[in-house]
Amino acid sequence: MSSDKSIQREESASFNEHSLSYIRQAAEYGLYEIRGMGAKRRVPSFDDLIFLSASASRYPLEGYREKCESKTVLGTRYAKQPIELEIPITIAGMSFGSLSANVKEALGQAATQMGTSTTTGDGGMTPEERESSKTLVYQCLPSRYGFNPNDLRKADAIEMVLGQGAKPGGGGMLLGQKVSPRVAQMRTLPEGIDQRSACRHPDWTGPDDLKIKIEELREITDWKIPVYVKMGATRVREDVKLAVKAGADVVVIDGMQGGTAATQQVFIEHTGIPTLAALPLAVEALSDMNVLGEVQLIISGGIRTGADVAKALALGADAVSIGQGVLVALGCNHHTYQRADGEEVDVTADYAKLGTAPGYCHHCHTGQCPVGITTQDPELEPRLIPEVGAKRLKNYLQVLNMELTTLARACGKSNVHHLEKEDLAALTVEAAAMAKVPLAGTSWIPGTGSV
Amino acid sequence: MVSLKQLDLTDLSVRQVNEYLHGELLEERPARVEILNPDGLHSIAAGLDTEVDIDILGHAGYFIAGMNQRARVTIHGNVGWSVAENMMSGVVHVKGHASECAGASGHGGLLVIEGDASSRCGISLKGTEIVVGGSVGHFSAFMAQAGTLVVCGDAGPNLGDSLYEATIYVRGSIHSFGADAREEEMQVDDFEKVAELLSRAEMNFDAREFKRVSSARSLYHWNADAHQEY
Numbered sequence: 001m002s003s004d005k006s007i008q009r010e011e012s013a014s015f016n017e018h019s020l021s022y023i024r025q026a027a028e029y030g031l032y033e034i035r036g037m038g039a040k041r042r043v044p045s046f047d048d049l050i051f052l053s054a055s056a057s058r059y060p061l062e063g064y065r066e067k068c069e070s071k072t073v074l075g076t077r078y079a080k081q082p083i084e085l086e087i088p089i090t091i092a093g094m095s096f097g098s099l100s101a102n103v104k105e106a107l108g109q110a111a112t113q114m115g116t117s118t119t120t121g122d123g124g125m126t127p128e129e130r131e132s133s134k135t136l137v138y139q140c141l142p143s144r145y146g147f148n149p150n151d152l153r154k155a156d157a158i159e160m161v162l163g164q165g166a167k168p169g170g171g172g173m174l175l176g177q178k179v180s181p182r183v184a185q186m187r188t189l190p191e192g193i194d195q196r197s198a199c200r201h202p203d204w205t206g207p208d209d210l211k212i213k214i215e216e217l218r219e220i221t222d223w224k225i226p227v228y229v230k231m232g233a234t235r236v237r238e239d240v241k242l243a244v245k246a247g248a249d250v251v252v253i254d255g256m257q258g259g260t261a262a263t264q265q266v267f268i269e270h271t272g273i274p275t276l277a278a279l280p281l282a283v284e285a286l287s288d289m290n291v292l293g294e295v296q297l298i299i300s301g302g303i304r305t306g307a308d309v310a311k312a313l314a315l316g317a318d319a320v321s322i323g324q325g326v327l328v329a330l331g332c333n334h335h336t337y338q339r340a341d342g343e344e345v346d347v348t349a350d351y352a353k354l355g356t357a358p359g360y361c362h363h364c365h366t367g368q369c370p371v372g373i374t375t376q377d378p379e380l381e382p383r384l385i386p387e388v389g390a391k392r393l394k395n396y397l398q399v400l401n402m403e404l405t406t407l408a409r410a411c412g413k414s415n416v417h418h419l420e421k422e423d424l425a426a427l428t429v430e431a432a433a434m435a436k437v438p439l440a441g442t443s444w445i446p447g448t449g450s451v
Numbered sequence: 452m453v454s455l456k457q458l459d460l461t462d463l464s465v466r467q468v469n470e471y472l473h474g475e476l477l478e479e480r481p482a483r484v485e486i487l488n489p490d491g492l493h494s495i496a497a498g499l500d501t502e503v504d505i506d507i508l509g510h511a512g513y514f515i516a517g518m519n520q521r522a523r524v525t526i527h528g529n530v531g532w533s534v535a536e537n538m539m540s541g542v543v544h545v546k547g548h549a550s551e552c553a554g555a556s557g558h559g560g561l562l563v564i565e566g567d568a569s570s571r572c573g574i575s576l577k578g579t580e581i582v583v584g585g586s587v588g589h590f591s592a593f594m595a596q597a598g599t600l601v602v603c604g605d606a607g608p609n610l611g612d613s614l615y616e617a618t619i620y621v622r623g624s625i626h627s628f629g630a631d632a633r634e635e636e637m638q639v640d641d642f643e644k645v646a647e648l649l650s651r652a653e654m655n656f657d658a659r660e661f662k663r664v665s666s667a668r669s670l671y672h673w674n675a676d677a678h679q680e681y
Binding site (some may be wrong): 031034143144147148149150152173175176187188189190193194196198202203204209212213215216219220221222223 | 465466469470473493494497498500512513514517518520532533536537539552555556558571574575577578593594596597613615616670671672673
């Protein structure tokens, strides 16, 4: 018999290392954690769906030769000048303040090169952003930082933001270290103080008021440009119906995997529903109101690949919007940044100083982004060169669209908007129930009575 | 040049009126525009960006003179929610009472309300100067960042909650302060400021009767040791 009397180690399911760490941190600092990026937990996602591409019962199109259309039109309901895009992939609203001016410029350049739109954010419209973006969506946010009618009239569309997928029901936080003189000036607040964004709009409190507010925006812009309504995904069916009733041209639903520059961890991990679950609910709501096709639907929240885009379109979205994936394309979480001479500079040590590592960084809120993306620091910001960033982002968007059209052709479609629910099956019961598509190998859609 | 242009909302839609104000008005250049029979309609004279005098003759609805720039708009009656919302410059003068959120998120210009304003007057204010002849309701100047709110009557509960750098002056009673708002001693500059705003608003009150309310700035930084009101 061995004399080794070592204790058998068994972790508690409830009080595992993760929970212990959380409790210790709360006890030490007395404040909840604020961080950037999106949910860390794994939730049912587009990864749990697969395409039933064509073979005998369906006829595929030649992947490398036959054309597949990806043009997308948004805002056809009331606007005199709807938005016309070359691809159904848009760039989500991210503020100057949370992002550097160089990044905003890079987003505009890449979007313009790819024939798509980019979006402002909390903090208003910068001249560089307007100049670099052919199609720019101007967000009307609860904080109304930097919001003014002159910029409104320069916009190609308005996005009335009611919430974000990462923090539905909550406002954001721009910590003082990111509030540079320029950011402070745009937001009419003192330099260096924490800027707590409001969670609700100051001049209306419910859907009846929202309708009148949207009318006001239309009056000011002479009914020329589309009005989007963006919401975090929670009570999607009801919220979409109210947005449509309020007069939205386009509804944007942001699932819980959506990113943020900074908010409470408890929001990121414990509010909202997955993008996969939200999308079918939004489509059903539009269908119930007989406005499918009349009111366009944009889905966002954790979209990364062309497959994600294709699945979103197949489930009924007219377009997708990408934020976090765009930042990753620019270099977010990468161990190097590229200098003007093309040399790659390793910044692993800078990540370590933040207490993190490439691939695991969620320190956007600190303003100390090692690759110069989520920062206002004059030394860090130049690490992202607009032209370099724009090229990387253009490449990424191009790949997404190529993957999208490849999958569409494999399903026999000559237009990406012809993808349909019937082209999909689910790999898990949960995904089948949320997406309302059959579990692979069966015709069973949980919850619908089908077998 | 036309000296007086009359637009009757009995015959015209709000869209037609605003279309004129954004377009033809710039060519016709009337000295004054009268808008007749507003009858509680919303968004009248929204988005103006020219130096013109506009009189709205009667009671009007929500978002009247929203985002105004340069124009001087007088409403001869009461207004609904969010009059002069996000105003940039110019003057909006309400002869009657105003409903909630008057002057919300306004960046500049002067908003005068001769009667009472309801709750959240001056919410998210960013530089507009507001003078209320009567009283204001609860949560007025909530999250106000810059600008001035002068209340000649009383202020309701939670005045100036989460106030940033805006200043509030109240002549009557204050029901209660919101988080981070506090009364401070009036200085010479304050008396001058109040007197100047009262004069511009054509109101006859003595500036020495007013109290000053501003931010204690304790919510400015995310800090475990600060008293977290929330």
